[in-house]
Amino acid sequence: MANESGTEDTNNNKDNADSLLADIQKKITDAFDIFDHESNKTVDVREVGTIIRSLNCCPSEAELHDMLAEIEEEEPTGYIRFEKFLPMMTKVLMERRYKPSPEDQILKAFQVLDTDMKGYLTVEELTKYMTEEGEKFSKDEMEEMLGLAVDRIKGTILYKEYTRVMAVDEYAL
Incomplete structure (x- = not known):
């Protein structure tokens, strides 16, 4: 009191x-x-x-x-x-600077890349975007990302599921 x-x-x-x-x-x-x-x-x-x-x-x-x-x-x-x-x-x-992007924002980014609205990206599509545009991924970074992102059965990136893996709880610190 x-x-x-x-x-x-x-x-x-x-x-x-x-x-x-x-x-x-x-x-x-x-x-x-x-x-x-x-x-x-x-x-x-x-x-x-x-x-x-x-x-x-x-x-x-x-x-x-x-x-x-x-x-x-x-x-x-x-x-x-x-x-x-x-x-x-x-x-x-x-100051909570450089916060990770929220899940919905990551999902929107993937949807922009999925121009045919298939619900997935191919390994080739994602590799092209990540190594040729913006802040380019290195070969090692790309391999690490694909290792987590690729659905082992379908061989594609089911980005709705992958988005959940990528999203970080802002308060996890």
Whole structure:
């Protein structure tokens, strides 16, 4: 129960904010530590995108490049230090930046690609779109996507089902 001045409510809000901040920073630390192979609070710059995406953030390649520029050393070493990564990533997560697309938006994107309204895409169609348009997928990224997307029986991408796999619960963080 709050007293007349509302102090208890203010304290509860502060406690909740502190708890949220602690949870977020623990998730960032845990994700970073997985890729800190030398246990020296640094990770290879090439792993940062994977770390960020593991935290349910989906920046574009250009946005990722900007994030890296913000935390790289003056003289690039090929490594990112935890002490620079943590405050940047905490701010990103607290502001809910680079949120993943919701399921209905992903479904609409697939429907735009399915010009014949078949309810599926062929491997060839999806590969063409993903490797020739916009932010192109690498061969490895395409293989990973197809490994999850292709219906093993029909040999096509039943995108309504795949959309559920792709969608991330925004509050899963």
